[in-house]
Amino acid sequence: MIIFGLLLSVLVTLLHLYLWKRLVKDTTSPGRLRRLLTWVLVGLTVLLVATLVLPRVIGPTRSTWFAWPGYVWFALLIYLFLTLAVLELPRLALRGWVRRRPLEATATTGAPAVEDPPAPEEPATPGVSRRVFLARTSAVVAGAVSAGTVGVGMVNALGPPDLLRVPIRLRGLDPAFDGYRIAVVSDIHLGPITGRSHTERIVRMINETSPDLVTIVGDLVDGTVDELGPAAAPLRDLVSRDGTFFVTGNHEYFSGDPAAWLRELERLGVQPLRNENTAIGTAFDLAGVNDLAGRSTDGGPDFDRALSGVSSSRPTILLAHQPVQVSEAAARGVDLQLSGHTHGGQLWPFHYVVGLQQGTLAGLSTVDHTQLYVTRGAGFWGPPVRVGAPPDITVLSLQS
Structure with a gap:
């Protein structure tokens, strides 16, 4: 740093x-x-x-x-x-x-062309x-x-996020769960500019979609629990049938004490997935890995541990903050990875740099039979400006 x-x-x-x-x-x-x-x-x-x-x-x-x-x-x-x-x-x-x-000078004199002195x-x-x-x-x-x-x-940055509805066909999904709705939000970035009202608007927008499951894919905060705990408090009002789950982003580690935030989120009813998984009924297994930045504190991603014991009879959905982690997920047969981190580039023309670094900028793609969905995030980092990359909250509708 x-x-x-x-x-x-x-x-x-x-x-x-x-x-x-x-x-x-x-x-x-x-x-x-x-x-x-x-x-x-x-x-x-x-x-x-x-x-x-x-x-x-x-x-x-x-x-x-x-x-x-x-x-x-x-x-x-x-x-x-x-x-x-x-x-x-x-x-x-x-x-x-x-x-x-003029080039004729070279042809007639044989001398190389040189620059004219600037005109007065x-x-x-x-x-x-x-x-x-x-x-x-x-x-x-x-x-x-x-x-x-x-x-x-x-x-664009300070207005309400776009609400995107994206259907995703998931192999192995029981037809009884057709239409299962997963709200995906990332990169809320509570900090010196965005506070409690920002969280309240996001919670209200998610609740209005009546999701079955809510996922927060990292970079919630840019500060400590003491500083930003009140700004994150509205997360306790998230409503869904199967709960709210969270994985760390790089900014949780930059904030100094990610463990304190994980404890605070549990207190608010948000369940962290720390290189672990849980069964969502008989629909699918939901796994989560720590962000790559956790390696500096011996808390980096551990895919083998996160996916240990998942059932081969139902799909596996993985929460991983950075899209670039999809190569590890694909090698282990994950069906769908949900990520954020890119902000969709946030400020054009940096879209091109972010896309090269992460492989995927935003939206749905496929990597070696593993589907990857990347949200542009609901907040911003640094300047309260988004050019060519509006914020979003996504509701995925699963199809068998």
Whole structure:
């Protein structure tokens, strides 16, 4: 975590230096305005570092007042950088930097083509050079695109999750259980921005679907029980015929004491599956494995233990936070794995990186005869922004 923090701090600093060059130095003359904008950017840098570091020191509940502006600025920083990077080539081309002698010069003289010296800059508007005019124009475009993208993303992230209903044909399922409903929710991420009202809305939406079973597939919290216990308390109001089950995600281990959260969830009527399984009547066996992050505390996933004693006469459904764990599940003949972790990418274009790392981004797929369903999650981590990846709660309807 120390190495990760250092790398993240270096990255944040470099991004702010790039923004200073493109949004401050290139658009202003030396003087009072440039100094003012420079100090504003320095302040935003400090705010973002504090947002990323301090919640682990002073706790999420006391971090709310600076986490909101800090994480919103984080999202704006990302999209300002991406937009300005896309605009670099046309900006340089319009400045006359991308210019070469005609190829005929090489044919007639035999000399290699070389770059022409840049043409003298002419004012694009009275008193403003072409360079400054293009820098200011690209800054305005980047600002408008970034603000619009983050605004729409905040509406997506902070609004109610999509309610998805997905039929899944499960081999070996007794026809008597056709239509059995499993509510799947993941990545609720209670923390400095999301609290009790977030949990209450999720519980209400799940209960309105009248599920037979509820599964919470990790990353419930970003803090300790003392800090976030009241925010998680509405989970006791979940209603289903066969109960609510939980497996750890990586953030339960980052929060410091996953065992305390498992005890708290049991008190709330949520049953953790810690590398173990239980029979859901005669319908199927439900198993759960710890997250990969548990390896750092000798509590990592143990598939053999989790699947020990499951019946070959009925299907097996596995809860595993990370989709990448499906290879282990498939090797052991699991029929269906339910996962989260990816957030569906949360912020485009990071979808592509997450998809490569996890193998599956969201939705239903098949890996070596094992079906894998990945929910995009009902919350968010970091910026309260989702671009191209709306939150969801899924109700699976099993079919024989």
